[in-house]
Amino acid sequence: MTRIDDVARLAGVSTATVSRALRGLPTVSQSTRERVLEAASQLGYIASPSASRLAGGKTRAVAVVVPRITPWFFSTVVEAAEERLHRAGYDLLLFNLGGSEHARQRLLYTSTLHKRVDALMLVATPLAENDFAAVTGLALPGVTVSAGTPVPGWPSVRIDDIATARTATDHLLSLGHRRIAHISGDSTDELAISTHLDRRHGFQQRMRSRGIEPDPALDVEATFTIAGGSKATAELLRRGDPPTAIFAASDEMAMGAIATLRSAGLRVPDDVSVIGVDDHDVAGVVGLTTVAQPAAAQGRIAAETLLGPLRGNVDEYGDRSVVLPTQLVVRDSTAPPRES
Amino acid sequence: MTRIDDVARLAGVSTATVSRALRGLPTVSQSTRERVLEAASQLGYIASPSASRLAGGKTRAVAVVVPRITPWFFSTVVEAAEERLHRAGYDLLLFNLGGSEHARQRLLYTSTLHKRVDALMLVATPLAENDFAAVTGLALPGVTVSAGTPVPGWPSVRIDDIATARTATDHLLSLGHRRIAHISGDSTDELAISTHLDRRHGFQQRMRSRGIEPDPALDVEATFTIAGGSKATAELLRRGDPPTAIFAASDEMAMGAIATLRSAGLRVPDDVSVIGVDDHDVAGVVGLTTVAQPAAAQGRIAAETLLGPLRGNVDEYGDRSVVLPTQLVVRDSTAPPRES
């Protein structure tokens, strides 16, 4: 393996100059730089990242932490972040919590992240009061995506979950629905991220502003998955007197709801309307009405936000916190209630 | 930041002993180990990964290369690989090619991977003849997942795509279909992975074994996405005289097909049956009949395959190459043809 002194020897300069020339530092004369570049390419020289990291103190890597990888939102955020990060020359270390508190603890309280990355992107990752010290202790620039828990000093990239829920609720109300069920995340989870709390809040707020007190019997909690939506809907049906519409906190939940409604012999939207949040890849296929959120943009912007501090402007975050707009997309899963 | 000599001093031993004790090497006495562990925890010492990598020559990281992140198959493979790799103490560097030849070239022919990881997992990543040298030049243990291009000396983890296609075709034939269309990947792509070629091959093989010559007019190529399946189906309908059944090379393509058929006023399965491959998360919601493949198992097994060589048994790959079984899952998108 050729090392930096091989290049230095061939180019007739010091290793310091090779290092500077190859990294494009400005303090190298044009002719010297060319000679170094020539020598390096002739020898097929590539600097050892481990050595650079140790000597330079920078890893040129970013950790991206997600609660799951497969769901539409997370895979889309990761894909966009990967593109932006690699383009800027950073490696992406992927950490999946898998919904496991143990994994979360390990990430925060062991050596997992220590000196391994230059920055952190927490996607929908909840933090408890006493977790902040651990995160702050890393002394790394960071960004949160999709609410999660805001970290003091870090920018966040997200949508307005309350407004999003209001949009969904408005759509259902304007069609004439009054008995509207809501499928949301698990509120008893201490570490619950704000996402589903905000969505429920927006829903209830809008219902009340129209003079309708949300019926607790029509409020069910579930995980943010197809299976969660299915289970929640089954529970809803078990309670009798089904709603005329369901607002699910995510498209995956909404799809689970549709599947369960259909297998119970109910037609969508004829018997029950369903609306979700996301605009999942598959939403169009299912004909799902939803409030679309820009997932890729969130991943890309979060990555860009990190680029400033990563390049040494420790306190210069890109555009700081950003709230991206969401938009109603009407398809075939919503219609006026049967007898309105 | 506490360093190894701080720990050495507190424990009253040399840095070499600290290093050995902390890494659990056997050549350390019980009492010394305890003293070191105590000192380390008291000081909150964590070894610098960069220094360890430089001195030890191992990165304890694995690169996982995927053509895309969001599709069901890839995100599922990555999720499973991540779990297994982190559990074994390895970092996962994620590289997404994004279908870009440029990204592929950059990965293979620049410093991207050089001394950055100890092993490589190529998921459905095509290699041309002259790419092998680049991959071999890395001198890393590796594994391929889902066909892609087999790399000499590397094990592979995959399904039998030919058999899978036969299973799908058999299902359609046994329902009485004869005019069966096939939506597959783009065969003109030089770098085409074998997946869709094999699936087409299995399809045609089984058709012919039943005395049916596959109609070229019923063979359309597309990308492995919902949009691809939609477009291919639109093309199929444009050609007139639609098939009574469609075998799509993936569930995402099949979902695109269903969406397009429906918006063309055709009913599934009444007018046209549709079968896919994967058993995508959403397949159940859509009622899609499919041939299920174990994606998570492929990711997990691929990761495990790497663990042997990673731990120093350079030539000892886990179970070497593995072919996992697939299974027909009948749902509501297939039925006998209208007038059979």
Added chain:
DNA sequence: CTGAAAGCGCTTACAG
């Protein structure tokens, strides 16, 4: 603009 030298913080033979 360039170089000599120190330093980044570990691990690994080697010797005992």
Added chain:
DNA sequence: CTGAAAGCGCTTACAG
């Protein structure tokens, strides 16, 4: 079982 010393391969002040 343990330590002294060299070495991993760069980058960074510092000096000129």
